[in-house]
Amino acid sequence: MNPQEKHLLDTFLSLVKIDSESFDEKTIQQFLAARLQELGCKVYVDNAGKKYNTNAKGNVMGFFPGTAKSLPVVLSAHMDTVTPGKQVKPQVTKTRVTSDGTTILGADDKAGLAIILEVLRTLKEQNHLYPPVEVVFTLTEENGMQGAKNLDYKKLKGREGLILDNEEVGKLLVQGPAVNTIEVWVKGLAAHAGVCPEKGISALEVAAYALAQMKLGRVDKETVANFGIVQGGRVTNVVMNELYLKGEARSLNNAKLTKQTAHMKACFEKAVKHFTKKIDGKIRKPEVKFVSVQRYPAVHVSKGHPMVKAVLAAGKKQGLSIRAAASGGGCDANILSGFGFTLPNLGVGCRNCHTTSESLELDEFFKAFQITLSAVLSYRK
Template identity: 55%
Template sequence: MINQQRLLDTFLALVQIDSESYQEGNFHAEMVSRLKKLGCSVFVDKAGKKMGSTAPGNIVASLKGSVPGKPFILSAHMDTVSPGKAIKPCVKKDRVTSDGTTILGADDKAGIAIILEILHVLKEQKMPHPGVEVVLTLCEEMGMHGAKNLDYSKIKGKDGLILDNESIEDLLVRGPGKYNFNVKIEGVSAHAGVCPEKGISALDVLTKAMSLMKHGRVDAETVCNFGVISGGRITNAVLSELSLQGEVRSLNAKKLEKQLKHMKDCFAKAAKAFTKKVDGKIIKPKITIDAPKSYAAQNLPKSCPGVKLALAAARKHGVALKAIACGGGCDANVMFEKGLLLPNIGVGVEKCHSTEEYLILKDFYKAADIVLDTLLSYHG
């Protein structure tokens, strides 16, 4: 049913239109034009302007269904990581690679090519099908900024698929939620040679907090890490200021909140431990914590249509698709928080985010068949 040659041609054309994050303008225009030609009504939100992208916004394109019910969502992201300029795809016997100087851009243009091919098939084969809602986002690679600023009021569907995973045997149904965790510790400076006891070392406060804190692998579902530390200029003064950046992730929303509170408590206890009286005056460390939520955890029920139907469609095509958890975040996490149930399906890509990225042709074609069958079996 899928036209493999056309699918490949579409893919090769898409990767040759540059769209590194924040510079998706030309690619965006091409998508709007192609989606309209394929019979969709196209809405563009204002997210792009807000984020400083050369594209005006995310795309929500709707194709009317010929059977009643809610539309089925197919989503992918338009941006690529760098180096993603002037990509020259090389078609080999069983795969497509870049020329080695750039990424290939199959993440996520393989997903977009599949979505466009499915719209072609629906148009020319006149088969009964549910409505389709195509959601193409900006700036996913920079922290899902497109999905975070998407105008969800324009989306009518609830179930669907995100096409943004590597292996066609993996269906991502759970992903961790994440907080960034930035701490500034201000101690009290004092001459290290003359009166160190009159100061409070920011380093002492930090080591105390860390000795109280569960970090690294916290439990089977939760991890916490500090990866950046900076502070200090001279050796003959008590270290008066230090900053630390880290993150906490958990597959379990409650555990994520609990660990975040625990981390804050540890710093508060450490600050208390170093509060003291010097020359009749109370001095204490000042701790400033900035912990913005990066994204929420995704936890799709096994019974939701996107998961159930994709597993069945894969079986039909001889692919042992497994519903699994992943360690990172993607648009699916952000959209889950907004009520959309979108497992993330693989499209046959390997070594994403590197100049060795490649697309396995037989898996790419199979993924297209699986996504099409999943869509056709949906009765929203």
């Protein structure tokens, strides 16, 4: 371990010792704001924390002056951790860091925070030309990306850079799905199932009819859809009059997600028509309430983007062949992407995130640092 790696590791260890479970982020927010200031940043803490239930004031932004003429490059990581993340006792071996097994380690995402701090320190100490850096440390990523959703975006001039919030350094995430959460309430008509079932409309049959014609599961290469929750019915001798379904649709392509969601809605509308009938001389029809809410937009960074190329080239120098890949889930990158940012997500070397067997692989961690540093040094716009 060289002195720089030792410093990076020490920074990481000091960060994991600060409790920062989601919504309890005040201490780490203040710590990081102070660190950025010491490193020569102009620091701004926004008011995101006032918009939901966290004890922190807001997201931390650091404006680090450059020595070369360029738009700023953006580096981002999140400040919170999942649970159990209190009183982490890091155990360091030659190759990795783990917790003592009773908590998570918090390498997700403190390894990312440490790398960014160490990159700034290195830039300051070396005699290189480099662009200005805009640091974005977000709150509450692990709980609905609420920090990123409430970030004061107008403070930022840069639109390109890196997010450091992924496991393997060999995998650079350039795509991530947009997700819609879908809820459907189907109302039929109750009737005695033994005496006069023809006077009822089964909400279950309406839903079944809709689902039978719906594209679900793997819809295409980029799109999937699923219903995972169904609730309805109380007794066997009544035609079911109410049914609730909850599901989601995901796509790497925002337009395809819109199309799939409209298709799912149309299937229910068709079912309403199909089950509309005359009962005792009156037209009766089932009712469907279909509500779709976007959880987050898609990430789509072109594989030829200069930032992707810079990371791949820097990886090569470290003896790594980094592959541009798609993620299945959502993170800050999705939210920032929705606000017009292009931020591939670089792995920091952690494994088994969100578990008590989480680890940080030191070799990868050090490489992720070198790659981030190279990508920043080569950035000009």
